[in-house]
Amino acid sequence: MASALDLLPGTLDLMVLRALTLGEQHGYGVAETIHERTDGAFVLEEAALYKALHRLEHEGLLEAEWGVSENNRRAKYYRLTSAGRARLRKRVSEWRRYVAAVSKLLEPAPAS
């Protein structure tokens, strides 16, 4: 496995929102989803993940509810709000344009 990547600023929010499109999850679930779907490409500090979750909840992009987890313990479940969904759409399209632009720049210069 190649050495893990550091996160670019702002991408954590994007990843959290995306992870929650799969349905209601608790914090560990979100971390796991990100890990799995990125093939463990990133070093994800879990403390930062929780801070992001709390912040997004306060901003109204997520809402949280206490529920009972698979191991029968009290756990906090997060889900996307409609505002969160809208934000995700916006951020995804921004991200695509960003990546496309940067990629274009990085491509080997065409022989002239």
Added chain:
Amino acid sequence: MKRRRLFRWPFRDRARIREDVETEVEHHLEVAARVLERGGLEREAARREARRRFGDVKRAKEELEAMDQRNERWARRQAWWGDLWRDLRHGARVLRRRPGFAGLAVGTLALGIGGTAAIFSIVWGLMLRPLPYGEEERLVAFWRPGHWSPAEFEVAREAGESFSALAAWSWDARTLRRGEGVARLESGVIATGNLFELLAAPPEMGSGLRWEDSRPGGEPGVVLSDGLWRDEFGGDPAVLGTTIRMSGEPRLVVGVMPPAFYFPTPEARYWIPLTLDRAESGYSGNHWLRIAGRMAPGVSTSDPGALAPIVAALGERFDYPPDWDKTRDASFEPLRQRLLGDQRPALFLLLGVVGVVLLMACANVAALLLGRTADRRSELAVRAAMGASRGRLARQLVSESVLMGLLAGALGAGLAAAGFRALVARLPLDPALVETLGVDWPLLAGALGLALAAGTLIGAAPLVGVIRGGLRGSLGGRRASGGGLTRGRLQSALVVTQVALAVILVAGASMLTRSLARMRAVDVGFEPERVLAVDAFAAGGDLDQDERRRFFPEAAERLGELPGVISSAAINRLPVRDGGYTSIAEPAERELGDAAPTVWWRVVTPDYHRTMGIRLLRGRGLSERDRSGAPHVAVINETAARALWPDGDAIGKRYTHGIDVEDEITVVGVVEDVRLAGPREPPVPVAYRPYDQASFVTSQGVMVIKTGGAVGPLAGQARALIQRLNPAVAVPRMASLESILRDSMADTSRIATFVALFAALALALGAIGVYGVVSYGVVRRRQEFGVRLALGSSPERLLRSVLGRGLILASAGLALGLAGLAALAGLVRPFVHDIAPLDPLSLAAAAAILTATAALASWLPARRAATVDPVNALRAE
């Protein structure tokens, strides 16, 4: 689309946030450890690895906690404002549903707030705002009664080591004439040259006056007020150092004062130096000065011992008769008190009146809210059951009173701003002083805040009981009778208070009205109808004694030739309006000593009594034959005749008068009494003397003109005629005798109008209060009435019992109000004359008015009680 959440996540406290963060993070670590364990790690190692991957667990927890707390606070604030907005809109809907009642509540509250703010602005401006002098709290005024002679002042000045400076001053009036223009009369002050130094008030321009100006031979200068400088000299700085003509004498303009300066009131528009000349005849004989002083550093303004050296020096130097002994009762008071003290009684009374109305308005709002809470018990109970906190419920209810307070505050502020000028013009206050005032906005904001706070408290007090106790039973639809009773009692207490306050105002108003009626009914002794009084001021520098002696009678005679004039005359001082000269008179045939009466002194032309409609009782009137050189004669009034010759006829008797010539004067006639000092004061002894024989003729003279037609059109002709006769003579004012008489009662009449207006308002509020509480009682006891009627009780009996309840409330209020009145009577006393301070008739009238109002207000609901249909009433519950 935005979805509204039906239930808000309940707000979390600190401990709860900590617990939540703890649970969430620990849950994560546990799951992570379990997964690692499943992957083959040993249990302890798995837990360590989970924590390592998480990062700094302790710090993360702290940060999450802090973040959540911040967010929580923010959300709480958001919710609070959102709820407030909803509550206010709700409150507005509720108020709109009862526009009449709400309008009355808001209207009275607005009157109370606006009135209190306006009056407080005046109180602040007149009583509390510092005078425009440096360290004004160290300035004092010397004692009364009696004024000071220049000699006394100089003795006091030499002995006054407790004072860093003493100045003597007096009011002054002088004509100002520019070129050949018309002379105008100005009021000002004549004072020792150190006045401005004493006041620590330097002029805006120029050097001002100096102590040297008061020495004999000093420069006759004048300092102008900012107002006079602008009005008369167009604000031109070049006037400084020029000479102007005042009362016919040249005066050098040596200064202009700043706009904010006044002394003693803004009416004074110039200051000229007083000359202390030992060689002058009045130096020790004329007592006409007031003394102001500045306490020396280190001497307390409340130390009466500071006067001891002055008193000792006065006693050593002067031989005082007992009535004028300045060595007794020596004292001083703060200058501020002396200058502004006259305004105090009126201000305190006005403040009391608007304060009472504000209180009543608050009680009214509270009663209104009280009525509303009872109607909403089930609504409140539902909300409480759904988890609304008590504070939240209370706030919802209080927001209505806050809304009313805000409305009333805005309205009151508008009223105060718009009506301030009109209000102060109608108050019995010195117009020149009031001129300088305006609405004090910070003060108004303060009053508004206070009213809001009061409204909120009053609104909240009755709610506490409702929220704490009364809700549980309310859901089922049946009213909890305990809560109802509490409400009844509270409402009764409010109504009793309202009635008590109304009693105070109504009794005050009836006392003032009665006093005014008595004053109006007084026979002043002259006939003021169709008489015009024209003031003329012939200054000493323009007309000397002999010229004045001729001028006033001649002016009167010429005025008599105007078309429509029946008769005309001149007098040195008008009755009622003008004070006058008095001194001791003694019959020629015996010494009265200390028993000699003080007799007022008037100088008149022969037609004076006829023009004024004062009847001659015995002897003859003055005539053209009573000239200089002829025997000295006088006409005296009845009171003087009785005082000088209690046992016999005064005609032909002779007397001497301190202020008059040294010769004996023969009484040739006795006229009826006149209320010389105004309708409030009893008649005083008066001697009338002809112009040709009087010891001196003052600058001031008043021409009285009796006309067959209207007085108004005559005024212009009169002024023109006098100024044609001599352009140096000023005509400062003209007025009909009737208006002068009215003005003499203006203070009482203005106060009476003001109090009567507010008393009517208070009465209406009181009536509404009684009506509200009695009709609520009737509604509550409907069932009981039904049963009683069904059991054979007569409707009249029910009617009587309900009526009785209203009257009991009214009597309680009445008793409380009368007790309060006894405590407050002092406020009205300065404006009440000729009747006892607690005039029984006025009190009885107030009691009767209140009882009748309460009876009427109770009768309407009582009739409803008597006409209850027993069947319906019993079915209703």
